[in-house]
Amino acid sequence: MTKLSVNINKIATLRNARGGNMPNLLKVAEDVQKFGAQGITIHPRPDERHIRYKDAYDLKPIVKTEYNIEGNPIDSFMKMVLEIKPEQVTLVPDAVDAITSNAGWDTLKNKDFLIEIISELKRNEIRTSIFVDPVKKMIEGAAKTGTDRIELYTEEFAKQYALSNKEAIKPYTDCAILANELNLGINAGHDLSLENIKFFKENIPNLLEVSIGHALICEALYDGLEVVISGYLEKLG
Numbered sequence: 001m002t003k004l005s006v007n008i009n010k011i012a013t014l015r016n017a018r019g020g021n022m023p024n025l026l027k028v029a030e031d032v033q034k035f036g037a038q039g040i041t042i043h044p045r046p047d048e049r050h051i052r053y054k055d056a057y058d059l060k061p062i063v064k065t066e067y068n069i070e071g072n073p074i075d076s077f078m079k080m081v082l083e084i085k086p087e088q089v090t091l092v093p094d095a096v097d098a099i100t101s102n103a104g105w106d107t108l109k110n111k112d113f114l115i116e117i118i119s120e121l122k123r124n125e126i127r128t129s130i131f132v133d134p135v136k137k138m139i140e141g142a143a144k145t146g147t148d149r150i151e152l153y154t155e156e157f158a159k160q161y162a163l164s165n166k167e168a169i170k171p172y173t174d175c176a177i178l179a180n181e182l183n184l185g186i187n188a189g190h191d192l193s194l195e196n197i198k199f200f201k202e203n204i205p206n207l208l209e210v211s212i213g214h215a216l217i218c219e220a221l222y223d224g225l226e227v228v229i230s231g232y233l234e235k236l237g
């Protein structure tokens with residue numbers, strides 16, 4: 001089974017546009033779970049332009065499924081996740097001013113740093129995942145960091161799929177086979193959508209979890225969160 005974790009960053013973006021509490025992020029998180037999503041993902045950024053650190057704390061008692069917090073493990077991020085203790089922390093090597101995530105870890109160059117951060121998270125009984133490009137030597141490097149899982153960075157797949165280039169799945173499938181051999185759990189995310197998710201899932205052996213935000217919220221503008229979430233669950237089932 002592949003779990004659907006809904007990234008609610010965009011709900012916070014909309015709320016922040018007017019400075020009030022509409023839409024209510026906590027209510028949306030409750031409803032998303034009620035509609036069947038098996039997790040909630042947030043990716044707070046240092047400028048707090050969407051999810052704020054306070055939201056991350058407020059969400060803790062609301063998330064009854066799996067709480068996944070993503071981000072660059074700068075000091076303020078680590079302090080926060082060690083206090084909140086979500087089920088999973090996904091490490092992403094974002095630049096401070098990145099518009100969105102745009103690269104996976106170089107797991108070779110950052111090996112010692114990742115080992116240190118991952119050990120600290122695991123000492124606190126938090127499952128770890130690290131965001132990686134579909135490049136075999138980066139998967140091999142990931143296995144040496146001690147991480148529980150990898151998150152395959154799927155932007156390039158999504159871009160090529162939209163151009164009908166289905167061959168673009170190959171590096172993802174190859175890396176997934178390797179990750180399975182190395183006993184790494186496999187998550188995936190970035191630009192996954194109702195259009196491309198079924199094909200992606202069918203080609204990734206043992207895909208444990210996808211985190212989806214941007215497309216899912218855009219799709220929900222037309223069809224509503226409940227219908228869209230059940231659409232994903234059907235395709236992931």
Ligand SMILES: CC(=O)[C@@H](O)[C@H](O)COP(=O)(O)O
Pocket residue numbers: 007009010043045050070092099100101131189190213
């Ligand atoms: C790691 C990843 O792909 C997502 O977390 C994405 O970066 C969401 O962040 P934004 O909502 O800031 O684009």
Ligand SMILES: NCC(=O)COP(=O)(O)O
Pocket residue numbers: 007041043070151188189190191192211212213214215216
């Ligand atoms: N980890 C990926 C994520 O949380 C959502 O990415 P996107 O669907 O907003 O591109």
